[in-house]
Amino acid sequence: MSKNEGPICALCRITACEAEPGSKVPPSFCPMVTDPEILREVEETYRTDPALRRMAVESARTEASGYCVSPRVEETMDFARRMGWRRLGIAHCMGFMQEAKIAREIFMAGGFEVFTVCCKVGSVDKESMGIEDSEKIRPGQFEAICNPVAQAALLARAGTEFNVVMGLCVGHDSMFLMHSKAPATVLVVKDRVLGHNPVAALYTSHSYYSRLKAKNA
Incomplete structure (x- = not known):
């Protein structure tokens, strides 16, 4: 395989990987072949x-x-119990304060100790990071930058054994997952336009969101 090639499992219609070895012939681009x-x-x-x-x-x-x-929140607790983890952390968006509060209540009812950190912790000025006023969501006003690295550090300081991401922005979620000392999972994915259901854009990419498939969209 050349360095410019890579797996494209999404194009497979054989899925030999889920069958007993030898029962199906995988396509030539299958990682099991390449x-x-x-x-x-x-x-x-x-x-x-x-x-x-x-x-x-x-x-x-x-x-x-x-x-x-079981819904995902229940599976999250089940997995944590199986792993013997009792100290959970929630890294959440400021826009998910209520949802994080509810998740904390659910986790605590499940017997866990829970710590939560919101994304704006530290109140770091966006302009101090090199963001122009015109690049803000609301120009002319103070805006704190999202701080996922601090979220990870504070949860590490709290000694969490398993961290749960709730609604962090694209990129900020990546930073949190990169810096989380404990294993982490995602409970909620943010999509402000689609009611936090980003897969809806994929389901409607043949119609309402067909523009997404336009070249250089």
Whole structure:
């Protein structure tokens, strides 16, 4: 495989990966054909890294036990319990204060200790970071920049064992996941236009959001 090529599983209609080995012939672009050595190395890592193996096993058990029964918030608690984690952190958007409060109540009712940090913590001026006034959401006013690195640091200071992301902006969520000391999952994905249901744009990309498929959209 050249360095400019990579996996394109989304185009596959055979899905040999979910079948018993040898029962289906994968397409030529399948990673099981193009990169078997990487897959063997990773499989061996699961066997030799006890912590990683445990997460893989408990994730599968969580999936099976809650399949089409438990909502994601419930699966989040189930997975945490299986891993023996009792101290949870929530990194949430300022616009999700109420939802974070509800999630905290649910997690606490489930027997967890919960800490929450909102995105604007630290009140860091956007202009001090090099953002022009004209680039603000509301020019002419003070705006604090979102601070996901501080969210991660504060939750690490609190000793959280498992962090939950709720509605962080695109990019800010990436920064939080990069800096989180504890394993993290996403409970809510922000989409201000689609009621925090971003997949709706994909479902309607043949109609209402067809512009998204236009070249250089």
